[in-house]
Amino acid sequence: MIASLASVRSAAVAVPLLLAGLTSAAESPFKVDSREDILKSAKTLAEDLMALYEGNKPGKIPGILPGPPSDFSGPYYWWQAGAFMSTYIDYYRLTGDDTYNQIVAEGLMWQTGPNYDYLPPNQTASIGNDDQCTWASAAIGAAEAGLPDVKGKPSWAEIAETALSTMAHPSRHDDTCDGGLRWQIPPSNLGYDYKNTISNACYLSLAARVAKFTGNETYADIAGDTWDWLVNVGFIDEENYRVYDGGHVQNNCTDVNKAQFSINSALLVQGAAYMFNQTSDKVWRDRLTKITDATLENFFPDDVAFELPCEGRRDACNIDMRAFKGITHRYLAAATELAPFLAEGVLPVLKKSTEAAVKTCTGGESGRECGFYWSEGKYVKPEAVGKVGPFNVGEQMNVLAAVEGLLVDPATGGPASPDGPTETNTGAGPNQTGPAGSGAGRFEVGVMTAMVVGLGALFVTA
Numbered sequence: 476m477i478a479s480l481a482s483v484r485s486a487a488v489a490v491p492l493l494l495a496g497l498t499s500a501a502e503s504p505f506k507v508d509s510r511e512d513i514l515k516s517a518k519t520l521a522e523d524l525m526a527l528y529e530g531n532k533p534g535k536i537p538g539i540l541p542g543p544p545s546d547f548s549g550p551y552y553w554w555q556a557g558a559f560m561s562t563y564i565d566y567y568r569l570t571g572d573d574t575y576n577q578i579v580a581e582g583l584m585w586q587t588g589p590n591y592d593y594l595p596p597n598q599t600a601s602i603g604n605d606d607q608c609t610w611a612s613a614a615i616g617a618a619e620a621g622l623p624d625v626k627g628k629p630s631w632a633e634i635a636e637t638a639l640s641t642m643a644h645p646s647r648h649d650d651t652c653d654g655g656l657r658w659q660i661p662p663s664n665l666g667y668d669y670k671n672t673i674s675n676a677c678y679l680s681l682a683a684r685v686a687k688f689t690g691n692e693t694y695a696d697i698a699g700d701t702w703d704w705l706v707n708v709g710f711i712d713e714e715n716y717r718v719y720d721g722g723h724v725q726n727n728c729t730d731v732n733k734a735q736f737s738i739n740s741a742l743l744v745q746g747a748a749y750m751f752n753q754t755s756d757k758v759w760r761d762r763l764t765k766i767t768d769a770t771l772e773n774f775f776p777d778d779v780a781f782e783l784p785c786e787g788r789r790d791a792c793n794i795d796m797r798a799f800k801g802i803t804h805r806y807l808a809a810a811t812e813l814a815p816f817l818a819e820g821v822l823p824v825l826k827k828s829t830e831a832a833v834k835t836c837t838g839g840e841s842g843r844e845c846g847f848y849w850s851e852g853k854y855v856k857p858e859a860v861g862k863v864g865p866f867n868v869g870e871q872m873n874v875l876a877a878v879e880g881l882l883v884d885p886a887t888g889g890p891a892s893p894d895g896p897t898e899t900n901t902g903a904g905p906n907q908t909g910p911a912g913s914g915a916g917r918f919e920v921g922v923m924t925a926m927v928v929g930l931g932a933l934f935v936t937a
């Protein structure tokens with residue numbers, strides 16, 4: 476399970492931390508000024524992150540990060556390794572560097588489980604729809620990026636579609652709260668009584684991606700129906716496009732936990748971008764514009780990524796939440812390729828946020844480990860969780876994701892381009908902000924954001 480999304484208990488005041496009065500800050504080795512700098516930084520960051528993975532070592536299980544916490548083998552739940560794989564799939568897609576493809580393919584395939592649906596028996600005790608969906612999203616990403624299929628096994632696209640079909644099965648959709656997926660899959664799991672945004676928004680986005688890849692309208696309908704459900708149940712607030720965490724079935728989901736995590740908002744950006752891309756529908760364009768604006772406004776104060784519900788208090792973001800920024804960066808970057816009209820509003824923010832991110836990479840023995848508090852502009856050692864590390868996968872993954880994301884090129888196409896990876900993506904690079912769009916007014920929801928950032932504490936406890 477993606478731990479604790481449902482268990483944010485204390486109201487936090489999300490006041491952006493002031494820049495500490497630095498004495499002599501070390502200089503980060505990572506530059507992102509030119510395309511060449513970005514490629515070089517991404518390469519080193521990819522090496523550093525991979526050094527934290529053991530799944531390719533003798534005797535280790537392919538596809539998992541040290542964990543789960545429940546058996547004291549490390550701090551990482553299963554889902555985070557799925558996000559890790561996606562980060563390398565995007566790395567391949569955007570840089571053309573296939574160094575890690577073998578490791579990624581091995582991990583992706585190992586974890587599918589016996590039915591090629593990302594329901595591996597080893598994970599049953601804590602498997603949620605969000606976890607299964609995170610892995611299935613890596614599989615469709617692999618298909619989009621042209622990661623070679625494994626001989627004698629189903630293709631990446633088939634695996635993603637199989638997983639999606641299990642999620643679409645009527646047994647996953649009961650009548651409580653008028654539909655929607657629950658958080659957990661097995662009824663015996665803690666959290667089975669919770670219906671939440673991350674499960675449903677990931678499902679929506681996965682369906683939109685599989686729809687685009689296969690052209691099957693059934694999946695496009697799933698995306699549309701799921702958006703409507705999220706609005707009706709009040710998890711997407713149509714007034715301001717804030718996205719809330721979830722609610723309990725025993726209350727017909729009316730006890731909405733108003734914690735706002737960047738990953739939920741970003742998943743909806745991604746889903747809407749894929750739907751807009753394949754339909755050119757103005758309903759999807761409108762949703763996409765508004766959810767993107769709200770995501771930038773809520774989670775990028777001063778244009779630097781900030782994990783709203785927890786970052787204002789030192790060590791309050793748990794090990795899951797410490798990985799959300801990178802995912803948010805990747806989805807926003809990909810959206811500018813799927814919906815180039817977003818580029819003008821989004822890319823300059825991602826650039827500035829990434830510049831802040833790399834400034835934190837001055838830590839550890841290497842002198843280039845990255846921190847989490849990007850708006851503080853300096854390295855802060857990641858909090859240890861339990862006794863066995865590493866503890867900085869999220870921190871490293873975030874910065875790699877942000878840096879590689881600067882390579883998107885809205886002018887030459889993006890995910891699911893039929894020719895596979897954009898290895899020949901030698902366009903104008905990060906300086907290219909795409910065609911001047913008529914859309915993305917960044918300040919449409921600005922007033923609301925000022926409230927969120929200024930006052931914080933707007934969410935209630937579950």
Ligand SMILES: *[C@@H]1O[C@H](CO)[C@@H](O)[C@H](O)[C@H]1NC(C)=O
Nearest residue numbers: 508509510511903904905906
């Ligand atoms: C981007 O712009 C900067 C400053 O304007 C310039 O120095 C750099 O060469 C440009 N990079 C690319 C890839 O065009």
Ligand SMILES: *[C@@H]1O[C@H](CO)[C@@H](O)[C@H](O)[C@H]1NC(C)=O
Nearest residue numbers: 536537585586588595596597
């Ligand atoms: C399941 O977990 C066990 C115990 O950690 C491990 O030996 C086995 O390789 C795992 N199976 C798979 C398919 O990952």
Ligand SMILES: *[C@@H]1O[C@H](CO)[C@@H](O)[C@H](O)[C@H]1NC(C)=O
Nearest residue numbers: 636640643690691692693694
């Ligand atoms: C589309 O997907 C649905 C659900 O998996 C399937 O039943 C249907 O046959 C598919 N349609 C086409 C045209 O492949």
Ligand SMILES: *[C@@H]1O[C@H](CO)[C@@H](O)[C@H](O)[C@H]1NC(C)=O
Nearest residue numbers: 651652653707708709727728
């Ligand atoms: C439960 O909530 C939904 C909205 O999510 C509403 O349409 C439905 O009428 C409610 N059911 C009951 C029994 O209150």
Ligand SMILES: *[C@@H]1O[C@H](CO)[C@@H](O)[C@H](O)[C@H]1NC(C)=O
Nearest residue numbers: 752812813814815888889890
């Ligand atoms: C859909 O995405 C492709 C890149 O994958 C892009 O070239 C195309 O312009 C997009 N379509 C729309 C309607 O924006």
